[in-house]
Amino acid sequence: MKEATGASPAMAQWFAIKAQHEDALLFFRMGDFYELFFADAQAASAALDIALTARGQHQGQPVPMCGVPVSQAEIYLARLIRRGFRVAIVEQLEDPAEAKKRGAKGPLKRGVVRLVTPGTLTEEALLEAGRANFCAAIVAHEGKFGLAWADISTGQFETEQAGPDELTAILGRLDPAEILASEEIPLGAHATRRVETKRMALALPISAEAARRGLAQKFGAASLDAFGDFSSAEALAASFVLAYIEATQMGSLPRLSRPASAGLSGQLAMDAATRASLELASARGGTEAGSLLGAVKRTVSPAGARLLASWVTAPLCRLEKLLARQEAWLALRDSGQHEAVRAALRGTPDMARALGRIALGRASPRDLAAIRGGLEAGTALAPLLPKGAKLLENAATALIPAPALLATLQAALAEPAPLRLDEGNAIAPGFDGELDAERALRDDTRRIIAQFQTELAQRYGVASLKIRHHAQLGYVIEAPAAAVEKLRAHPDLTLRQAMANGARFMSAELADLDRRITEAADRAAARERAVFADLVGDVLGEAAALGRCAAALAGLDVPQSAAALAGPGTWCRPEVTDEAGLLIEAGRHPVVEAALVGAGSFVPNDCDLSPDRRVLLLTGPNMAGKSTFLRQNA
Incomplete structure (x- = not known):
């Protein structure tokens, strides 16, 4: 990096700032643009295909520069993150007008408000x-590996302990966007996602016991044992990931669920080769199309799609939970309520991710609208759910x-909600009287002046009185010569200017109206921000309950997806028991069958691996279907 000697303020x-974030591109806020300089500008201009220009000189050389509009920053951030960059957002920490009033000299105060990395994204455009x-x-701790992972966009936070031979299988299941690990820990195919954290000075605990105490304190518990049984390795990993997230958010910790140990959830372990061969969530080309998930997915919401993907990539091996899932989708199908439930869920906003942004102080009007939409969907769904299925009853x-928050949001939020609060008109007319008054001043000045003119004419008994705007004097009262003496008799009026055919007067009341009209746009924006902040506070006050509602909506979308899949009669409920045998009659490979639509039909196959038939010998020429048979039964 170049030396700062001789630089402008x-x-x-x-x-x-760059010295503190050498491995990140600086989005340096200057007015309505984020500017990038020197090597950052050269790298960003090439990655984004935007013009590289220059801004002045430094040490006798032009300063390379490029920039992106603040209003379109998310678009450019998405492209940079996909290309593997980390971006530090540098904002102006004081208002230019306020700084000018104080007579401040030099540049505005600026600081990093957030480090945008692949694993800490919250914006819809980036996810x-x-x-x-x-x-x-x-x-690594005492011969074991502790893993912890968090999705700050939804609040999911889990841990697991693994042996050396289990690590790559877990990473294959999770497919993390970023991995915090020392160079000594092998990451296999995920090695390119390893993050260098040595320069970040993370506040890490000095021992496993300190990690336990710190985690308990962060989540408001006396002991970490309140959340389950966590190994020392898990506690250390959980502290590590939380410290990194706090560092990227400049000390703010997002809304995260209480830690849960995934090692206790009864999931089937698969090595990376098996996972790749079965093409559970992505085909060999990396796309969902052609995978098992792509063949079976009938979800209608983003959160439901994420939950189904997690179920497909982490199959259960606990009979009780498997039967509960089957019971749920069968209840929806057999009750006749499936189509109604599907319709109510269709297009449900992503409450979990909206809540994540709200908790981090990045709320937009559309995030509050997403909370409103999710609550409306929940209200519509509750009476539709059939009784008798534990998962459905828990969701209900x-x-x-x-209900009170929903009523408030319905009354408060304009429809459609703007993308950003600074666009205005996020709060519906009629919700806040003060905001309505400021908007009226801003948008309907002529009508307000006419009303005030009528009021003054009646008050002073001068029907010919007029209120007019003067370039130098602002709003004034104009009266004809015949009424001048009458108006001068009123102590609240001040003669400002005599004219040949009359006079101009001013009053404190009119001066205040003039000022309020002039400042109305700023006052309306300030009041709207205040009302919006109150609504955000209301949402955060119900954050825990809203998180459960979001989880319930996702948890309903997955069983309705299974019911939709089974509806045409080409899928059935398998009889799952704790016995060792496997018997499949007329089984079909769902991905291959989907690929054959319109080109032929899949020939069903039986598979009998009863206790007395533990081995099958498959023979046949190449392309006869041996691998397909193995995969469909796996």
């Missing part, structure tokens, strides 16, 4: 709707968490 500020976005940490109890 603004560039000296850039150099100081895949149907895919979790995990940041994972791995710690979480679907209507905050």
Whole structure:
């Protein structure tokens, strides 16, 4: 990096911040643009295909520069993140007008408000709707590996302990966007996602016991044991990932669920080769099309799609949970309520991710609208769910968490909600009287002046009185010569200007109206921000219940997806027992069958691996279907 010697005040500020984030591109806020300089500008211009220009000189050389509009920053951030860059967002920490009033000299105060990395994304434009976005940490401790992973966009936070031979299988299941691990820990195919954290000075615990205490404190418990049984390796990994997330959010910790140990959830372990061969969530080309998930997915919401993907990639091996899932989709199908439930779920907003952004202070009007939409969906769904299925009954109890909040959001939010609060008109007319008054001043000045003119004419008994706007004097009262003496008798009026055919008067009341009209746009925006902040506070006050509602909506979308899949009669419920045998009659490979639509039909196959038939010998020429038979029964 270049030396800061001889830099202008603004560039000296850039150099100081860059020294703290050498491995990230700086999005340096200057007015309505994020500017990039020197090597950052050269790298970003090439990656984004935008013009590389120059801004002044430094040490006798032009300063390379490029920039992106603040209003379109998410679009450019998405492209940079996909190309493997990390971006530090440098904002102006004081208002230019306020700084000018104080007589401040030099550049505005600026600082990094967030480090945008692949594993800490929250914006819709940067995320895949149907895919979790995990940041994972791995710690080696006493011969075992502790893993912890968090998706800050939804709040999911889990841990697991693994042996050396289990590590790559877990990473294959999670597919984290970022992995925090020392160079000594082998990551296999995920090695390119290893993150260098040595320069970040993370606040890591000095021992496993300290990690346990710290985690318990963060989640408001006396002991980590309140959340389950966690190994020391898991506690250390959980502390590691939380410290990294806090560092990227400049000390703010997002809304995360209480830690849960995935090692206790009874999931089937698969090595990386088996997972790749079965093409559970992605085909060999990396796309969902051609995978098992792509063949069976009938979800209608982003959260439901993510949950189904997690179920497909982490099959259960606990009979009780498997039977509960089967019971749920069968209840929807057999009750006749499936289509109604599917219709109510269709297009349900992504409450979990909206809540994640709100908790991090990045709420937009559309995030509050997503909370409103999710609550409306929950209210519509609750009476539709059939009785008798445990998963459905549990979901029903979480679907209507905050009726008062829903009523408030319905009354408060404009439809459609703007993308950003600074676009205005996020709050519906009629919700806040003060905001309505400021908007009226801003948008309907002529009508307000006419009303005030009528009021003054009646008050002073001068029907010919007029209120007019003067370039130098602002709003004034104009009266004809015949009424001048009458108006001068009123102590609240001040003669400002005599004219040949009359006079101009001013009053404190009119001066205040003039000022309020002039400042109305700023006051309306400020009041709208205040109302919006109150609504955000209301949502955060119900965050825990809203999180359960979001989980319930996703948890209903997956069984309705299974019911939709089974509806045409080409799928059935397998009889699952704890016995060792496997018997499949007329089985079909779902991915191959889907690929044959319109080109032929799949020939069903039986598979009998009863206790007295533990081995099958498959023979046949190439392309006869041996591998397909193995995969469809796996």
